[in-house]
Amino acid sequence: MAPPGPLHVMAGVLRRPDGAVLVTERPPGKHLAGLWEFPGGKLEPDEIPFAGLVRELREELGIEVREAYPLLVLPWRYEAFQLLLDTWVVTAWDGTPGPLEGQGLQWHRPEALTPAQLAPADQAILRTLLAG
Numbered sequence: 001m002a003p004p005g006p007l008h009v010m011a012g013v014l015r016r017p018d019g020a021v022l023v024t025e026r027p028p029g030k031h032l033a034g035l036w037e038f039p040g041g042k043l044e045p046d047e048i049p050f051a052g053l054v055r056e057l058r059e060e061l062g063i064e065v066r067e068a069y070p071l072l073v074l075p076w077r078y079e080a081f082q083l084l085l086d087t088w089v090v091t092a093w094d095g096t097p098g099p100l101e102g103q104g105l106q107w108h109r110p111e112a113l114t115p116a117q118l119a120p121a122d123q124a125i126l127r128t129l130l131a132g
């Protein structure tokens, strides 16, 4: 049987007008617990990427995405699985992002993020943000 394909994971980089971006902490007991990531999650079967991004950010942060554009689709391999991290920059939303799942939330300018505190795949996203 063919091995399972990569997990398609949506990630949203919420960017405020002052340039700060939102990072969220992975909860205890989960893969990469204690590291920081961009909020999001797995795409559901037959869901288009933008709809998955909107759904995940509604579920995790309680916001309604209004404007977003694709930044990069990053293929990544962890020991146990592979993912395609489909990353969008979110420039406008309704509501105030809150920790609906009890996760830590922090706003930082990309230059102030410490790469080692991010999920490994997200370190590549950070490089793209810094290059842009």
Ligand SMILES: Nc1nc2c([nH]c(=O)n2[C@@H]2O[C@H](COP(=O)(O)OP(=O)(O)OP(=O)(O)O)[C@@H](O)[C@H]2O)c(=O)[nH]1
Residues within 6 Å of the ligand: 009, 010, 011, 030, 031, 032, 037, 038, 039, 040, 041, 042, 083, 085, 119, 120, 121, 122
């Ligand atoms: N949402 C999100 N997931 C990421 C990022 N970077 C990264 O490596 N991942 C990995 O992508 C996988 C899928 O994320 P997820 O949020 O749906 O999954 P999860 O572990 O919370 O599990 P669950 O929602 O099934 O309980 C996780 O293993 C997570 O570690 C990121 O920036 N955002």
